[in-house]
Amino acid sequence: MTGPRYVEEHTAQWRGVSLRIQWEPRFLNTNALAQPGHLQIESTAPRRAPLPITETGYLSWFTAPALVQESGGPVAFVLQWLDAEASGPAWAQAEGDRQQLTLFG
Secondary structure (H helix, E strand, O other), rough: OOOOOOOOOEEEEEEOOOEEEEEOOOOOOOOOOOOOOOEEEEEEEEOOOOOOEOOOOEEEEEOOOOHHHOOHHHEEEEEEEEHHOOOOOHHHHHHHHHHHHHHHH
C-alpha cells in the first residue's frame, strides 16, 4: 500500500554555485523494510554548471537513507560528497580547462 510522497527541497551553496537538492527518503513509498532514498541535485546558478559528481549540472542518485542521515541530512551529504570528489585530480583538471576556456573564449 502506498501513501502520499514525501520530498524535501533544499538549497545550498558550493564554491560559488547555487544548488537545488531534493531528497525523497522513501522512494518506493511502501511499507517495505528496505528501500532506497532518492537524491536529485541540480546546479541552478550558474544554471547547470558542471559539478564534480556530474558534468551536466544534474544528477539523480539512489542511496541508502541511513547514509544520508549519518552524514547530517541531504545538504550535508551532498556538500561532503562534492568536497570529496573535488579533491581528486580529475576535477582539478576539468576546473583548470574551464578557466582556460574563460580566458580565451
